[in-house]
Each structure stands twice: as C-alpha cells, then as structure tokens.
Amino acid sequence: EVQLVESGGGLVQPGGSLRLSCAASGFTFNTYWMTWVRQAPGQGLEWVANIKEDGSEKNYVDSVKGRFTISRDNGKNSLYLQMNSLRGEDTAVYFCARGTYQNRHWGQGTLVTVSS
C-alpha cells in the first residue's frame, strides 16, 4: 500500500525557516517524480514544486522561487521542502503527492502557520 506521511509543520515567525519531510513507503520511490501542493485555510489548492526521480530537475511556482527548496533522499525514501524567509501567505496545509502529471497518492498534510 502506498503511504506518504508528512511531518515538520508548526508555528514559525515571519522571516523564519521550516523544513518539511515526507516519508514514502509501499512503492519504488526513486522511480517517481514527487510534488508539493499547499492549501491555505479555507482556500483552494496551489501547486508548489516538483522534483524528478533522481533529483536532477526541480520546478517551483513563482511565489516561492528563491525561498523554498525541494529535495529528496532516495536512500531514505524521503522528500523534503526547505522553506526560508517565510511569509504570512505561506500559511497552509502542505501535502506531498506522488507523480508529476497525475497525483494519485497524497499524504495527509502538515500545517504550517506563519505568524508572530
């Protein structure tokens, strides 16, 4: 069974940093692109970033470019999102998902709150 479990969310002050993790199991992690999607409270879905199977290609939505870094460790079956210079508008539930064209499997999400 495919499982994706996010962790690392929490309360952080504006300008601060946070690193999200996504632990994957039940599939061959190094053969799939992986994606981060976020959802602000009461709002819609926003695609954030994705990363190729071997980590050689990374893509970001403009609003996080230069502040967020997606990475993966295929030896640990884990996906990461390093978030720096956090802003209030980054407050959201962050989901990791498998795939780049279709996201058939998602984690349960981890809440990031940026507030002083």
Next chain:
Amino acid sequence: DIQMTQSPSSLSASVGDRVTITCHASQDITKHLNWYQQKAGIAPKLLIYDASKLETGVPSRFTGSGSGTDFTFTISSLQPEDFATYYCQQYHNLPRTFGGGTKVESK
C-alpha cells in the same frame, strides 16, 4: 502561467441531480486536464485524467469531456458521498495550476 477558471464556485443540489462544472484554460492545454475531489480536511482524490479518462475504482457517474481550452465535469446522479469540493488542474505546462474549486452543497 496557465490560468484555470472554474465555474460555478459553488452550487446547491439534491441527491439524484445531474451536476455540471466547467473549467476554462487561458491557453490550449489539449487534453492535459485532471479533476480531483476533496472532502473537508482530507487530501484530494483523483477522479478523471486526460480530460475524460476515469481513474480506476471511480464510479462511472463521474465523467469528463473537452479539449483545448474548455472542459466539463459531470456527475450524472449525485450521491450523498459526492458532496465535496471539485478542482480541475492542468498539467500541460509548469507550474501545474488548479482551478479555484467548486463546492457542491446539499440543497
């Protein structure tokens, strides 16, 4: 970036009703469109991909159509478990972009 415009943003319907949601892309995305269902507090679930292909295990009352810039998602006979928010998403270009969502509520 490709803008995805979904309408309506919400609708009220009864069990057994036919429900239709539209999604307009700001440029030609051929058939590179997904539809997702999301229930409150839960991760989205893929229902339709390639604009009209039904994901495995998804009931046949859900259908999708369209190509180019205009797409339609239909629930032929609304069931109690279908009250949720639905999103279209294009995967023609990066960044992938979602429509604003359509909340289907009970009348």
